[in-house]
Amino acid sequence: MDATPGAPLIQIRDVSRRYVRGVDEVHALERVSLDIPAGHFVGFMGPSGSGKSTLLNLVSGIDRPSEGDVIVAGQRLNDLSEDELARWRARHVGLIFQFFNLIPVLSARDNVALPLLLTKLDKAERVRRAETALRVVGLEDRLDHYPRTLSGGEQQRVAIARAIVTDPDLIVADEPTGDLDARNAEAILDLLRQLRQHFGKTVVMVTHDPRALRFVDDAYHLDKGVLLEGEEAARAQEAIRVSAGAAGARGPR
Amino acid sequence: MGLPLSYSLRNVGARRGRTLMTAGVVALVVVACSLFLGLISSLKRTLVSTGDARNIVVMRKGSDNDGSSQLTLEAYQAIRFFDGIARDAQDQPLASPELVVQPFFRTREGGRENVLVRGVEPVALAVHDNVRIVEGRMLTPSSGEAIVGRGVLGRYAGASLGDDLEFGRARWHVVGIFDADGSSFESEVWVDVRELANDAKRPFPYSGVRIRVARPEQLEPLIRRIDDDPRFALEAERETEYYAKQSESANTLYVLVVGIAVLAGIGAGFGAANTMYAAVQARTAEIGTLRALGFSRGAILTSFQVEALAVAAIGFVLGALCSLALSACLRRLLGGIGFGAATFTVNVITLRVSAADLLFALLLALVIGTAGGFGPAWRAARLRPIEALRKA
Numbered sequence: 001m002d003a004t005p006g007a008p009l010i011q012i013r014d015v016s017r018r019y020v021r022g023v024d025e026v027h028a029l030e031r032v033s034l035d036i037p038a039g040h041f042v043g044f045m046g047p048s049g050s051g052k053s054t055l056l057n058l059v060s061g062i063d064r065p066s067e068g069d070v071i072v073a074g075q076r077l078n079d080l081s082e083d084e085l086a087r088w089r090a091r092h093v094g095l096i097f098q099f100f101n102l103i104p105v106l107s108a109r110d111n112v113a114l115p116l117l118l119t120k121l122d123k124a125e126r127v128r129r130a131e132t133a134l135r136v137v138g139l140e141d142r143l144d145h146y147p148r149t150l151s152g153g154e155q156q157r158v159a160i161a162r163a164i165v166t167d168p169d170l171i172v173a174d175e176p177t178g179d180l181d182a183r184n185a186e187a188i189l190d191l192l193r194q195l196r197q198h199f200g201k202t203v204v205m206v207t208h209d210p211r212a213l214r215f216v217d218d219a220y221h222l223d224k225g226v227l228l229e230g231e232e233a234a235r236a237q238e239a240i241r242v243s244a245g246a247a248g249a250r251g252p253r
Numbered sequence: 254m255g256l257p258l259s260y261s262l263r264n265v266g267a268r269r270g271r272t273l274m275t276a277g278v279v280a281l282v283v284v285a286c287s288l289f290l291g292l293i294s295s296l297k298r299t300l301v302s303t304g305d306a307r308n309i310v311v312m313r314k315g316s317d318n319d320g321s322s323q324l325t326l327e328a329y330q331a332i333r334f335f336d337g338i339a340r341d342a343q344d345q346p347l348a349s350p351e352l353v354v355q356p357f358f359r360t361r362e363g364g365r366e367n368v369l370v371r372g373v374e375p376v377a378l379a380v381h382d383n384v385r386i387v388e389g390r391m392l393t394p395s396s397g398e399a400i401v402g403r404g405v406l407g408r409y410a411g412a413s414l415g416d417d418l419e420f421g422r423a424r425w426h427v428v429g430i431f432d433a434d435g436s437s438f439e440s441e442v443w444v445d446v447r448e449l450a451n452d453a454k455r456p457f458p459y460s461g462v463r464i465r466v467a468r469p470e471q472l473e474p475l476i477r478r479i480d481d482d483p484r485f486a487l488e489a490e491r492e493t494e495y496y497a498k499q500s501e502s503a504n505t506l507y508v509l510v511v512g513i514a515v516l517a518g519i520g521a522g523f524g525a526a527n528t529m530y531a532a533v534q535a536r537t538a539e540i541g542t543l544r545a546l547g548f549s550r551g552a553i554l555t556s557f558q559v560e561a562l563a564v565a566a567i568g569f570v571l572g573a574l575c576s577l578a579l580s581a582c583l584r585r586l587l588g589g590i591g592f593g594a595a596t597f598t599v600n601v602i603t604l605r606v607s608a609a610d611l612l613f614a615l616l617l618a619l620v621i622g623t624a625g626g627f628g629p630a631w632r633a634a635r636l637r638p639i640e641a642l643r644k645a
């Protein structure tokens with residue numbers, strides 16, 4: 001998956017996602033279109049229930065749109081079967097979750113090495129790469145620790161190591177700072193920015209953390225399943241900026 | 254590649270309480286199943302080992318056991334000089350006329366059991382050469398004496414050396430104790446054949462004749478000659494076959510026990526399924542994570558199935574250890590176990606849980622694990638990553 005820097009890595013084309021709940025239909029996303037350039041750190045922002053996670057899940061191939069197309073590095077995700085999509089995720093996407101989602105019975109090293117089980121690498125190489133990834137996130141002295149013995153910030157860093165260990169082009173993070181205190185949240189945001197700066201990763205993050213505006217290249221705002229544009233987007237961004245007293249992030253487009 | 258074995262095993266270890274409870278239920282099934290099978294196979298082994306490959310059983314045509322056969326003195330006198338019968342140092346043929354009766358004996362605990370009493374002549378010890386007097390001496394004919402098998406010893410009132418046994422119309426003085434390599438002879442009381450016939454007021458003196466052949470190749474011709482003799486309507490067969498047939502009734506019991514074991518196994522299967530459903534429920538987000546990371550449905554299915562099998566395997570190991578220990582205790586405390594199902598008389602058997610009994614219990618445990626684990630594993634594998642992750 002090689003894309004020239006600046007060219008869109010992700011193309012979201014007229015994407016809608018509806019959930020059927022009994023007789024009701026929830027319109028989680030309505031005709032969203034968006035290009036995300038390779039090597040950018042992008043934030044999806046908006047109030048709870050606005051469809052941020054839904055959009056992220058479509059981008060990472062965890063979910064499929066009801067209508068429209070998601071194209072990542074030229075691959076139309078709709079063209080892939082369930083199993084192919086799983087393999088595609090394993091190869092091209094690194095996932096980071098709000099609640100870290102580490103496997104409790106595995107050590108930090110084994111958690112990080114987990115995605116490598118889906119590659120052809122031998123055990124020694126898997127361990128080597130897992131330890132390298134843990135060094136990148138600053139946890140080289142926690143290799144044998146189990147998740148429950150780590151702080152929230154440390155757990156999220158293990159999860160980030162797990163997300164980068166396969167060297168994916170795309171890293172997606174759903175509220176990665178949602179369960180962390182201020183200091184740890186900033187450290188994680190900084191780490192994600194470094195992944196983009198030093199390793200050229202494209203990072204797509206869902207957040208309603210106002211601090212995030214200082215770290216991302218672009219912020220997109222969702223409301224009730226619709227992507228805000230122009231005036232509306234600027235107003236949403238301003239509201240967040242004021243609430244955070246933050247400055248420095250560029251607006252959308 | 255799928256999820257590593259260690260992932261499944263650690264999850265089993267992580268919920269120690271539930272694992273032990275479920276494994277305990279499986280263990281109970283394993284214990285019950287292997288002990289009962291052990292009992293039946295011990296009985297079969299006892300019966301089958303009673304037959305000697307060099308011996309022939311002669312009975313009246315149409316009888317299927319000693320107890321229901323009758324033979325005249327003339328018949329015995331005629332066949333004992335047939336060709337092919339082995340002879341002792343005094344050139345007497347090794348043909349042992351025997352009378353079998355099945356009186357009630359009073360057990361030490363006050364119960365009543367049918368015991369096989371065999372009337373014999375001294376030649377019986379030569380024909381059944383696995384029978385050895387281990388204490389006291391052989392009975393003297395016509396003197397109201399008895400020798401008792403090791404299994405009978407101490408089990409019934411008067412069944413000890415120097416004591417008097419009461420059955421039929423007489424008292425029998427116990428002068429010897431014999432063993433017989435664990436065969437069912439050890440569950441018998443032997444007395445003088447003529448005295449027994451008198452006491453039992455039998456119209457015919459014998460139930461049958463046991464014959465030792467001189468050479469193996471003479472066995473078949475001798476059997477045919479006895480079968481074909483028009484004078485007495487007799488039937489001969491190999492002694493090994495005779496006891497093998499006696500042990501066939503144990504097969505019905507086998508089926509019964511296997512049936513009960515399977516029923517209990519189904520119960521245990523539900524227990525295992527319950528535990529695994531709880532595990533899937535508790536780990537929904539974890540499964541969603543694994544699926545999101547790219548692990549296939551097959552990998553999830555396998556891993557949960559392995560967990561269920563591991564729990565069942567733990568149950569098997571616990572159960573197997575328990576039943577080996579229990580059977581050892583039973584052997585030590587009770588000596589033998591009275592088992593009256595296969596024949597009318599009680600066979601005192603030594604309970605031994607064999608490798609085959611344990612193998613069956615292992616298969617049962619693995620089936621419990623597989624069947625109990627499949628539903629939950631299937632549910633886990635079918636979880637869609639987004640649904641699972643929403644429950645985080």
Ligand SMILES: Nc1ncnc2c1ncn2[C@@H]1O[C@H](COP(=O)(O)OP(=O)(O)O)[C@@H](O)[C@H]1O
Pocket residue numbers: 019020021026027028046047048049050051052053054055639640643
């Ligand atoms: N699996 C689902 N089934 C039904 N409704 C869902 C499901 N996932 C999300 N929704 C609904 O879709 C809307 C958008 O959800 P989501 O993308 O999770 O919002 P956000 O991440 O911005 O808080 C919400 O109204 C939510 O209740």
Ligand SMILES: [Mg+2]
Pocket residue numbers: 052053054174206
């Ligand atoms: Mg969300």
